[in-house]
Amino acid sequence: xxxxxxxxxxxxxxAEDGQFLIWPSPSQILTDAHENCRRLQSASQVxxxxxxxxxxxxxxxxxxxxxxxxxxxxxxxxxxxxHPGVWVKNALIHRIAEKLSGRADxxxxxxxxxxxxHLRWPGGSREITDDPAIAGAPWSALLRCPTPGYLxxxxxxxxxxxxxxxxxxxxxxxFDSLGKAAIESTSLSQALTVAVHQVDRSLGLRYRALTMSDxxxxxxxxxxxxxxxxxxxDFAATYNRALAAYRASHGLKTSVxxxxxxxxxxxxxxxxFWLDDLAGQSRxxxxxxxxxxxxxxxxxxxxxxxxxxKRTGWQAAAELADWCRQHQVRLAPRALTMTLFFRLCLAxxxxxxxxxxxxxxVTDDVIQRHFGFEPPKxxxxxxxxxxxxxxxxxxxxxxxxxxxxRRIRHGLLSKEKMSTVRKIETxxxxxxxxxxxxxxxxxxxxxxxxxxxxxEWERRFLEIQRESLRxxxxxxxxxxxxxxxxxxxxxxxxxxxxxxx
Numbered sequence: 420x421x422x423x424x425x426x427x428x429x430x431x432x433x434a435e436d437g438q439f440l441i442w443p444s445p446s447q448i449l450t451d452a453h454e455n456c457r458r459l460q461s462a463s464q465v466x467x468x469x470x471x472x473x474x475x476x477x478x479x480x481x482x483x484x485x486x487x488x489x490x491x492x493x494x495x496x497x498x499x500x501x502h503p504g505v506w507v508k509n510a511l512i513h514r515i516a517e518k519l520s521g522r523a524d525x526x527x528x529x530x531x532x533x534x535x536x537h538l539r540w541p542g543g544s545r546e547i548t549d550d551p552a553i554a555g556a557p558w559s560a561l562l563r564c565p566t567p568g569y570l571x572x573x574x575x576x577x578x579x580x581x582x583x584x585x586x587x588x589x590x591x592x593x594f595d596s597l598g599k600a601a602i603e604s605t606s607l608s609q610a611l612t613v614a615v616h617q618v619d620r621s622l623g624l625r626y627r628a629l630t631m632s633d634x635x636x637x638x639x640x641x642x643x644x645x646x647x648x649x650x651x652x653d654f655a656a657t658y659n660r661a662l663a664a665y666r667a668s669h670g671l672k673t674s675v676x677x678x679x680x681x682x683x684x685x686x687x688x689x690x691x692f693w694l695d696d697l698a699g700q701s702r703x704x705x706x707x708x709x710x711x712x713x714x715x716x717x718x719x720x721x722x723x724x725x726x727x728x729k730r731t732g733w734q735a736a737a738e739l740a741d742w743c744r745q746h747q748v749r750l751a752p753r754a755l756t757m758t759l760f761f762r763l764c765l766a767x768x769x770x771x772x773x774x775x776x777x778x779x780x781v782t783d784d785v786i787q788r789h790f791g792f793e794p795p796k797x798x799x800x801x802x803x804x805x806x807x808x809x810x811x812x813x814x815x816x817x818x819x820x821x822x823x824x825r826r827i828r829h830g831l832l833s834k835e836k837m838s839t840v841r842k843i844e845t846x847x848x849x850x851x852x853x854x855x856x857x858x859x860x861x862x863x864x865x866x867x868x869x870x871x872x873x874x875e876w877e878r879r880f881l882e883i884q885r886e887s888l889r890x891x892x893x894x895x896x897x898x899x900x901x902x903x904x905x906x907x908x909x910x911x912x913x914x915x916x917x918x919x920x
Contacts, residue, residue: 427780430773432504432801432896436810439507439802439911442776445919451796452519452768456490458795459767465792468646469731472763472792479639479764483524483629490521493766495758497528498559498608498630499535500547501615503804503911506900508770510915511800513624515768518919523626525616526761529560529608530632530693530751536562536607538573540902541806541892543580545573548607557702558695558751560632562607564600586807586904592617593901608632618901622908635751636743642736643760644692644750648726649735651688651707651714654789655681658691658755661784677778678754685709691756694718695749705750722746755782762786762795770798802911804903809893820880824873 428442443451465472477487485491492515494508509525516523533556537544546553549569550562565573574594581588596617600610609630616628634640647654659680666676674680682689687706694705696719707714707726714726724742727735743749752760759782762769771779776799786794839860846853900908 427776428799430776430799430801432773433803436803436805437907437910437914439914440773440800441511441915441918442799443796448515448768448798449518449919451798452490452492452515452521455795456767458793459763462792465790467764467790468642468649468735470642470733475639475642476764478642479634479637479760482634482637482639483765484627485522485524485765490516490519490767491524491765492516492519492521492768492770493524493526493761494770495526495528495631495761496772497531497534498611499533500538500611500899501535502897503900503903503908504801504896505772506908507800507802507911507915508772509619509624509626510912511770511798513626513912514915514919515770515798516626521767524766525626525628526765527608527612527628527630528757529606529612529630530558530635530695530749532557533559533562535897538577539895539898540577540580541808541889541895541898543576545576547573547611550607557700558693560606560608560630561700564603564605564607564610565597567598567601570594570598570601581902584808588902589618589622589905589908590899590901592621615901622905622912624912632749632751635749636740638733638736638740639764640760641739641743641750642732643764645726645731645735645739647756648690648707648714648716649728649731650789651690651726652683655683655688655690657785657788659683661781661788664784665781677781682706688714691753693749693751693753695751696747697749698747702751718746718748720746754778755785758782759785762797763790768796768798770800773799773801775799803896804900804907804911806893806895806898806902807904807907812893814894820876820883824876824880 430440430442433440441448459476460473463471463473467475480487480491492512494512496505496508509523512523512525515521533553536547536553536559538547548562548565550565552562556562577590577594593614596614597610600613612628612630616626619626662678662680665671666673671677681691687708689704689706692705693702694716695702705716708717709715716724716726722742724739730738755778758769758771758775758779762779762782763786776797779797783794786792839856843853843856843860846856
């Protein structure tokens with residue numbers, strides 16, 4: 420399978436406020452969900468470490484508390500303060516599940532590195548927690564919830580600024596939930612997941628929000644992990660070929676986009692997981708060492724898990740789970756292996772943002788190449804909601820002013836300059852006369868560049884540049900969605916619902 424751009428779409432976030440993207444069409448998404456469900460439930464020919472895919476799916480869905488007979492519509496994102504373009508995925512899974520009489524789940528990924536943990540608004544920004552580890556924690560679940568005192572200061576700063584706005588932000592349920600978590604000293608990831616969920620419940624959205632770290636120690640997941648460990652050579656080749664095909668079809672010259680290749684040598688195979696030391700709170704890229712023709716997962720303390728080709732399926736998963744618990748380690752998935760597991764083993768329809776949709780073109784290729792199975796279809800959505808104060812404003816474009824500045828500068832002495840250049844060309848090279856005329860021309864140009872016309876242009880440009888910087892915050896798509904007023908979020912939910920009517 421080649422992940423050609425035409426097979427998907429050239430997804431682009433809407434430039435206009437209040438607009439959203441849904442791909443494919445809503446009716447096709449519903450059809451795809453039914454077809455995905457049918458195909459995944461009957462794909463007994465697909466074996467993951469010897470376990471038929473429907474059996475593994477049933478066990479994985481049971482682990483997260485899902486009835487295997489009910490359609491599961493899912494999305495996922497890191498535990499962070501995400502913007503309306505990400506938030507709209509929650510609105511979409513709610514509506515799809517409603518149409519299919521299924522269940523919607525948001526998979527909150529608390530094992531990725533911390534990012535987007537500043538509460539920002541036009542003219543201000545503060546970190547959402549006073550945990551000093553925010554700058555260096557290897558994964559977000561290690562961060563602590565803000566202390567009650569810090570949260571009180573943060574809320575006071577935000578409320579003080581919000582008093583000057585002409586609308587009331589929809590953030591109170593978020594702060595109230597975070598306040599309870601601060602008293603109970605829960606992890607920041609868990610607290611953010613619950614707090615965002617509370618905002619969405621207040622807006623009428625119904626889905627479950629599940630943090631993922633417990634799943635990465637479950638036997639259904641580790642059965643999938645062991646399958647990839649046991650076929651590390653084949654999987655690394657498949658993974659790298661899929662990336663090469665994606666880069667070729669999209670004209671990418673760099674070897675790190677959309678993600679780096681897996682490293683392979685005569686001594687080891689890199690595997691697409693993080694090896695997390697839960698006790699030492701550190702992580703490394705996981706790799707399998709090759710020893711005596713066998714693969715070994717080796718820890719820094721010398722502990723080894725031998726990958727035995729004769730030990731497969733549930734037995735291998737149980738032994739790998741015991742080994743991970745004994746040594747307090749975890750094999751957390753990286754981007755591709757995470758969504759691959761979500762789409763094959765949990766969801767009937769998975770909803771991505773634009774970035775995830777681009778990455779999963781590679782995932783589709785890997786599923787086809789490695790499992791010999793036509794990948795289940797996924798959906799893509801995003802939306803644009805600017806800060807309300809931007810509404811009605813015409814966004815400044817600096818390009819015309821820059822072009823005007825170039826015209827003014829290049830127009831100075833233009834006729835005289837060309838005449839002087841032609842005269843210079845008639846003089847002998849390296850001659851004193853040629854040098855004198857050249858430097859004299861540039862002295863006159865420099866004097867004119869500080870003349871009244873240029874100074875007036877610079878004055879006007881500085882004024883427009885200041886206004887452009889002010890507008891940049893207003894037209895920032897990535898401000899936390901909950902600083903929007905309730906009615907704008909509800910309107911976006913209504914638009915999603917109407918699209919499926």
